[in-house]
Amino acid sequence: MALQLYNTLTRRQEEFQPADGETVRVYSCGPTVYNYVHIGNLRTFAFQDVLRRYLRECGWKLDHVMNITDVDDKIIRNAAAAGQTIFDYTAQYRKAFLEDCDTLRLERPERITPATEYIPQMVDLIGKMRDRGHTYESEGSTYFRIASFPDYGKLSRIDTHGMKAGARVDQDEYEKDDARDFALWKAAREGEPAWDSPFGRGRPGWHIECSAMAMASLGPTLDIHTGGVDLTFPHHENEIAQSEAATGKPFVRFWVHAEHLLVDGQKMSKSLGNFYTLRDLLEKGYQPEAIRFLLVSTPHRKQLNFTFDGLQGAAAAIERLRNFARRVENPYPDGRNQDVKRLADEAVEAFHAGMNDDLNTAQALAAAFDFIREVNTKIDAGKFRDGNSADAWRVLDLFDSIFDVLRSDKEGKVAEEEIERLIAQRLQARRNKDFALADQIRDQLKADGVVLEDYTGGTRWHYADG
RNA sequence: GGCGCGGUGGCCGAGUGGCUAGGCAGAGGUCUGCAAAACCUCGUACACCGGUUCGACUCCGGUCCGCGCCUCCA
Numbered sequence: 001m002a003l004q005l006y007n008t009l010t011r012r013q014e015e016f017q018p019a020d021g022e023t024v025r026v027y028s029c030g031p032t033v034y035n036y037v038h039i040g041n042l043r044t045f046a047f048q049d050v051l052r053r054y055l056r057e058c059g060w061k062l063d064h065v066m067n068i069t070d071v072d073d074k075i076i077r078n079a080a081a082a083g084q085t086i087f088d089y090t091a092q093y094r095k096a097f098l099e100d101c102d103t104l105r106l107e108r109p110e111r112i113t114p115a116t117e118y119i120p121q122m123v124d125l126i127g128k129m130r131d132r133g134h135t136y137e138s139e140g141s142t143y144f145r146i147a148s149f150p151d152y153g154k155l156s157r158i159d160t161h162g163m164k165a166g167a168r169v170d171q172d173e174y175e176k177d178d179a180r181d182f183a184l185w186k187a188a189r190e191g192e193p194a195w196d197s198p199f200g201r202g203r204p205g206w207h208i209e210c211s212a213m214a215m216a217s218l219g220p221t222l223d224i225h226t227g228g229v230d231l232t233f234p235h236h237e238n239e240i241a242q243s244e245a246a247t248g249k250p251f252v253r254f255w256v257h258a259e260h261l262l263v264d265g266q267k268m269s270k271s272l273g274n275f276y277t278l279r280d281l282l283e284k285g286y287q288p289e290a291i292r293f294l295l296v297s298t299p300h301r302k303q304l305n306f307t308f309d310g311l312q313g314a315a316a317a318i319e320r321l322r323n324f325a326r327r328v329e330n331p332y333p334d335g336r337n338q339d340v341k342r343l344a345d346e347a348v349e350a351f352h353a354g355m356n357d358d359l360n361t362a363q364a365l366a367a368a369f370d371f372i373r374e375v376n377t378k379i380d381a382g383k384f385r386d387g388n389s390a391d392a393w394r395v396l397d398l399f400d401s402i403f404d405v406l407r408s409d410k411e412g413k414v415a416e417e418e419i420e421r422l423i424a425q426r427l428q429a430r431r432n433k434d435f436a437l438a439d440q441i442r443d444q445l446k447a448d449g450v451v452l453e454d455y456t457g458g459t460r461w462h463y464a465d466g
Numbered sequence: 467g468g469c470g471c472g473g474u475g476g477c478c479g480a481g482u483g484g485c486u487a488g489g490c491a492g493a494g495g496u497c498u499g500c501a502a503a504a505c506c507u508c509g510u511a512c513a514c515c516g517g518u519u520c521g522a523c524u525c526c527g528g529u530c531c532g533c534g535c536c537u538c539c540a
Contacts, residue, residue, distance in 0.1 A: 029540075037540085044540040074538075158469075158536065206538085228540030235539095258540070259471085265532075297489080298479070303472080303533065310478050313490035320489080323503060354480090362480045366488040373488095373505085380497080380505050435499055442501075453502050460503095 006358045008255040023061040027214040029227035032069040033093035036277040043261040044228045046295040049106040053402045064109035065217045100278045104292045105404045115209040122204045122212040123197045126184045128246040140187030142199045146180045149241045156233035207238040225252040258300045289405040290315040324372045328392040336387030344391035347371035368399045412463040
């Protein structure tokens with residue numbers, strides 16, 4: 001079975017293949033760096049990470065581009081308020097964003113493109129639209145004329161005729177022929193950053209950067225374009241209009257949107273006091289892996305209800321996975337139990353089936369947990385053999401290639417040699433039936449963040465995760 | 467107001483016209499020197515009201531509630 005993805009453009013789930021059969025060209029709308037990203041933003045980026053990883057699991061190469069918006073109204077306003085240039089102002093948040101991504105183990109896209117480094121490409125693209133008659137100028141700014149692009153609205157399926165100037169559409173102080181038109185190039189204003197262009201001195205409109213960077217990096221037609229659902233309209237609709245008006249070619253084959261994250265069933269907002277950045281959660285003591293797990297275990301097309309109970313549950317689930325990973329490393333009799341091998345085969349297949357179904361991570365996860373329970377039962381029954389470790393790891397490696405939560409970054413206070421020495425000492429005490437000493441050693445290690453677990457034939461240890 | 471999505475057991479969250487999703491939490495049990503881990507069992511889930519059907523949580527209609535977009539927004 002092949003990967004199926006829900007395509008917003010067709011409103012259907014379709015089988016995905018890269019156009020060239022080899023490399024998947026993906027563009028993702030990245031952050032606007034005027035602040036720290038919040039966990040809602042990170043849900044979308046975490047989804048993009050899962051998409052990346054699974055595309056690779058499907059055997060394709062990746063050319064993934066993500067933009068960083070480092071010039072826009074909010075940035076200009078905030079930078080001015082902070083008395084900084086937009087470059088200095090955005091640099092700090094850009095750095096913080098990349099750090100947050102690292103913390104959550106989000107892979108870096110092959111290319112990250114800051115908008116201000118692609119001004120010439122944007123200017124070039126606007127020029128193409130102008131040559132084809134899709135633009136007009138008004139008071140020094142250049143606009144896209146929606147009436148010149150009959151396909152407008154095909155992505156969002158919004159009836160744009162209902163959008164009349166007045167109500168809430170024309171918030172701009174710029175003059176437009178039609179309320180639905182949008183700015184490609186905004187005329188320079190006092191105290192704002194500006195670049196020279198054939199359309200006069202000014203700065204790019206919001207939508208143009210994505211079209212320009214995507215096509216400059218990946219060509220006129222992308223395989224996949226991702227972003228949060230809220231970007232569907234008008235941002236992505238406008239991207240289509242700009243790109244296709246300029247090239248005459250389809251801009252994107254698959255539009256894939258990530259649903260929003262809610263906190264306690266409500267939209268995150270500062271006024272409700274349920275607004276969290278990654279840094280907020282880390283300060284409260286939650287593990288990055290648990291946050292990643294929680295963000296990724298709800299399929300991307302469902303709203304994700306973020307709760308602290310859920311976060312604790314995620315930590316416990318990871319603990320179960322790690323316990324299992326440790327357990328299969330214990331020594332077992334030689335041989336290979338064919339039942340366990342078969343369970344692994346089935347688990348791998350079920351995991352793929354879940355992921356192939358529009359990246360249904362919840363189902364893939366269930367496949368992994370089913371496997372763990374079944375194999376634990378085999379181990380308890382003494383039916384697990386040394387050769388089955390590799391079977392278990394086939395499933396765990398597949399699981400972790402997507403979820404990436406098994407490894408802990410946490411460092412222990414007690415050195416490994418010391419732990420091994422104490423375990424040996426404790427073993428001697430247990431042989432002497434000196435359980436008081438044995439328990440004392442275990443308690444002391446536990447206080448130092450090291451957990452001991454006895455099993456038939458030995459003792460294994462790990463650093464406490466919590 | 468227009469368009470769209472959703473309401474599943476204490477919590478999160480899959481899925482299906484008749485067959486145990488899964489995780490977390492809780493209760494009981496097994497194992498263990500004791501723990502931990504693990505396994506087993508349990509609480510008898512599908513917002514409400516009609517309809518279709520041999521049979522609906524799953525399909526249709528309506529009601530209530532929540533959420534999103536329509537305006538900067540992941």
